[in-house]
Amino acid sequence: MPLPIVAIIGRPNVGKSTVVNRLAGVQEAIVYDEPGVTRDRTYKPAYWRDREFMVVDTGGLVFDDDTEFLPLIREQALTALAEASAAIFIVDGMTGPTGGDLEIAEWLRQQPVPVLVAVNKCESVEHGIMQAMEFWELGLGEPYPVSGIHGSGTGDLLDELLKLLPPQEDLVESDEIKVAIAGRPNVGKSSLLNAFVGSNRAIVSPISGTTRDAIDTLVERDGKTYRLIDTAGIRKKKSVEYGPEFFGINRAFKAIARADVVLFVLDAIDGVTEQDQKLAGRIEEEGRACVLIINKWDAIEKDNETIYEYERDIRSRLHFVDWAEMIFISAKTGQRVEKILDLVNVGAEQHRRRVTTSVINEVLEDAISWHTPPTTRGGRQGKIYYGTQVSTQPPSIALFVNDPDLFSDGYRRYIERQFRQSLGFTGTPLRLFWRGKKLRDLERTERTVNRATRVKTK
The missing domain is CATH 3.40.50.300 (P-loop containing nucleotide triphosphate hydrolases)
Known part of the structure; x- marks a missing residue:
């Protein structure tokens, strides 16, 4: 209750x-x-x-x-x-x-x-x-x-x-999914929240900066509970003076850090801005699952190719979160809003997902057979001994290798693509930690793992 x-x-x-x-x-x-x-x-x-x-x-x-x-x-x-x-x-x-x-x-x-x-x-x-x-x-x-x-x-x-207060009742514990609604000012975050709950839960105004606090709303659907967190619009740092807006933006960053899934709201009219790119990087850095919400889609003149052109452009400019699902909506008319929570469910499930060591090593074996690790001019070749998942939220996999320096960025991206193609991990960032045989490499990577999972342990 x-x-x-x-x-x-x-x-x-x-x-x-x-x-x-x-x-x-x-x-x-x-x-x-x-x-x-x-x-x-x-x-x-x-x-x-x-x-x-x-x-x-x-x-x-x-x-x-x-x-x-x-x-x-x-x-x-x-x-x-x-x-x-x-x-x-x-x-x-x-x-x-x-x-x-x-x-x-x-x-x-x-x-x-x-x-x-x-x-x-x-x-x-x-x-x-x-x-x-x-x-x-x-x-x-x-x-x-x-x-x-x-x-x-x-x-x-x-x-x-x-x-x-009314008499104490037994409370039913629910495994709620925390969903932060984030984006630049005036992209429709509060309108989206109101579309979810069907009432004026947050003040909606064409004036930028209406929402200042991170606002929690509980929504239930199909037996699941979602804590929706509307946040203040995040402007460029140089444009923000110390005061209410400064505090509101800090609350927004904290809301992103404590969320399971971030609904990253973009304005279809404005397209992707430099500030949107920085926010995408922040979401990936925090290790949060993400759904890209392209709002005000009803205001765009469209033909059969428009949606595909928009998606290609957005993904190319938001490469930090190219793994995120994307949906085109209108918070004003309610168009496709009801489908967002389905994508949230997928992102939250994948964010918490754990894969067995045997499955991870099957994927690695297959990936190496198709594309062997690079060899240096001196004849040294990288070797991947085995991999195992070390944490969730986000999924993090440690790969034990002979020397991390032997693996180029391109090959590391290839291994991540193979994991995603074989195992999914749709809608969530995926962390790969390359552990060398040397003790100092092991200790350094362990510290990195701890930093990456700090948000979860809080």
């Missing part, structure tokens, strides 16, 4: 994301001293005593202003309340009650959700009690003084919160 949800509500810049971080015990939401940094609703798992639940951060609520993203933020907050078992209304103990707080309190009284008032920025216990007393006028019950930064007072708040 799903975990109960607790919605975090409040004005801009009262410290909602800081409190979310404290309750969830992580530092993943963007915390920056600027109103409106959090726009979409962002889910994070939390627990207290023997209970698990989800906290959902929402954008700052302002009711008397309909400019920019504020109407969309209100819609996100209302959606969060609709699915929540309880809400925590965050107010600022340093400023005291404001007209905005009173407006939100009146709005919350109209919602069918129990509400707790948390008075944030009460770093001093003695002064915190006095600060909290001012918020009785909101008419929402006892205000609890807390400090999102230091954690003081959150225990009492959570004790009261547990009384509002």
Whole structure:
């Protein structure tokens, strides 16, 4: 059964994301001293005593202003309340009650959700009690003084919160597949997420940079659970100033690192840019499975050859991920969106795949019989003794040879192609480690294997 949800509500810049971080015990939401940094609703798992639940951060609520993203933020907050078992209304103990707080309190009284008032920025216990007393006028019950930064007072708040959650149910463990949706700004990542879930889960806007946090959404299909992670658009480093966008891009890179599969979204109108090429290299470097999503395909004038010309051009320019599956979609119309998860399943399965040593050596034997290792001018020839798979996510194979320096890059690529042709590994990078007989070669390769699998072990 799903975990109960607790919605975090409040004005801009009262410290909602800081409190979310404290309750969830992580530092993943963007915390920056600027109103409106959090726009979409962002889910994070939390627990207290023997209970698990989800906290959902929402954008700052302002009711008397309909400019920019504020109407969309209100819609996100209302959606969060609709699915929540309880809400925590965050107010600022340093400023005291404001007209905005009173407006939100009146709005919350109209919602069918129990509400707790948390008075944030009460770093001093003695002064915190006095600060909290001012918020009785909101008419929402006892205000609890807390400090999102230091954690003081959150225990009492959570004790009261547990009384509002539904009775504990046995949770069904699911082997979820983590899917990061990544790409440049404004290529349609949030639109794709909304097309998956059938609702405005993330704010969609033609303005670049709408999504700033990495946003998790759970989707179930055919008995499988997918954690979809929408990420901030990743621009060129030189174009990014320190602040919310800087933090959002760092979250996007972390989302790629913790994903099983990356949906790499490209704009069919713009084609492949230099930044897309760098992102492809990042995905391969992190060892993540990948599906190339060519979005806005409905906006392209086509004939019988168009799709083939596009695919050839994209694969030639994104050679880092030439092993990835490719699909042409329209997130706006929903065209082929339902087929994406089938490709995700393939990529995730191959990413976790393990092949026996005997099968690996059969492939090697066949490959060597067709194309023997090169011989140097001095008469030294490379020899491959045997191979074995040493890890998964991504699949990594160690090849034991007489001297790694005797194998050219071309021959190494040939061996990788033979593995892919014989064994598949569709949609996932494949690591080959060439281990020499010398002890220092063995030690050096072992360190390389450890670095390549570090993401998995985390």
